[in-house]
Amino acid sequence: MNRHYELPLDEAAYSFGFLDEFAKREIRRTILKAISIPGYQTPYASREMPMGRGFGTGGLQLTLALIGSNDTLKVIDQGSDDSVNAVNLRHFVELTCPQVNTTERTSEATLIQSRHRIPEQPLSEQQILVLQVPYPDPLVVVEPSEARRKVMHGEGDYSRLLTKLYEDIVQFDEITISHRYPTRINGHYVIDPSPIPRYDVPQLHQSKALVLLGAGREKKIYAVPPYTHAAPLVFDDVPFRIEDFRDASGARRACDRCGACDSFLDEMIADDGSKSWQCSDSDYCNEQLAVNASPAEVNA
Ligand SMILES: [Zn+2]
Numbered sequence: 001m002n003r004h005y006e007l008p009l010d011e012a013a014y015s016f017g018f019l020d021e022f023a024k025r026e027i028r029r030t031i032l033k034a035i036s037i038p039g040y041q042t043p044y045a046s047r048e049m050p051m052g053r054g055f056g057t058g059g060l061q062l063t064l065a066l067i068g069s070n071d072t073l074k075v076i077d078q079g080s081d082d083s084v085n086a087v088n089l090r091h092f093v094e095l096t097c098p099q100v101n102t103t104e105r106t107s108e109a110t111l112i113q114s115r116h117r118i119p120e121q122p123l124s125e126q127q128i129l130v131l132q133v134p135y136p137d138p139l140v141v142v143e144p145s146e147a148r149r150k151v152m153h154g155e156g157d158y159s160r161l162l163t164k165l166y167e168d169i170v171q172f173d174e175i176t177i178s179h180r181y182p183t184r185i186n187g188h189y190v191i192d193p194s195p196i197p198r199y200d201v202p203q204l205h206q207s208k209a210l211v212l213l214g215a216g217r218e219k220k221i222y223a224v225p226p227y228t229h230a231a232p233l234v235f236d237d238v239p240f241r242i243e244d245f246r247d248a249s250g251a252r253r254a255c256d257r258c259g260a261c262d263s264f265l266d267e268m269i270a271d272d273g274s275k276s277w278q279c280s281d282s283d284y285c286n287e288q289l290a291v292n293a294s295p296a297e298v299n300a
Pocket of ligand 1: 255256257258259260278279284285286288
């Protein structure tokens with residue numbers, strides 16, 4: 001979206017939050033159903049948005065149905081507030097929701113819409129996390145028919161998915177799913193937690209914040225309610241493993257910018273081929289930088 005784009009002058013035709021009240025009500029009802037049946041992919045009438053499906057329209061519809069003039073919104077893409085997708089979605093909300101505040105600080109936000117990451121900083125009961133989902137059904141890798149997948153979900157039959165994970169271990173000595181790791185919610189439904197890294201999956205477990213997942217193209221909404229059990233699919237003798245950030249000598253890598261040793265790192269490769277590592281969560285990185293900087297540097 002062009003940064004200088006403005007809505008047509010006849011703004012009276014636009015309701016707050018772009019969606020009409022009927023659409024918002026339907027999405028809110030779907031959210032309530034999704035919360036009542038944790039992990040269940042609840043169908044809804046995904047509306048056409050003025051952007052292509054696949055650009056976060058599912059997450060955006062959740063955000064627009066929930067946001068009120070007292071809310072403070074943060075939008076991130078791969079942990080960054082400044083990437084194209086995040087900037088465009090934030091700009092769209094600013095255009096269509098006058099009075100709504102936006103922020104880049106995780107702690108200040110009441111509503112966080114995210115693509116591919118859960119913020120590093122633990123979320124609170126006062127916050128809602130909305131995740132953009134490209135493919136909502138973890139069973140799609142083993143069963144092409146949606147009707148049959150629905151039966152499998154209903155019966156809690158994930159044997160074929162477990163067989164796929166087992167075959168991975170036999171063939172590659174490692175489960176090859178790096179993102180979208182299948183996660184069982186509240187002891188029954190297995191969800192695709194959207195393309196978050198494995199590192200973020202444990203944050204879904206007993207999360208204080210409500211986590212909502214929206215797939216616009218696939219017309220599904222599902223939820224991980226606060227204080228809900230979320231367990232990645234594993235075998236008794238093969239524990240769940242998150243990304244390994246150790247260097248050749250076995251030491252945990254630190255962020256080259258802020259020095260944090262407890263964050264998810266992005267690997268950067270410079271033109272000369274040298275590698276560096278930096279926090280993927282830009283707000284967390286800035287915060288650690290401010291904490292670690294001496295008072296003189298902060299004042300400079
Ligand atoms: Zn950092």
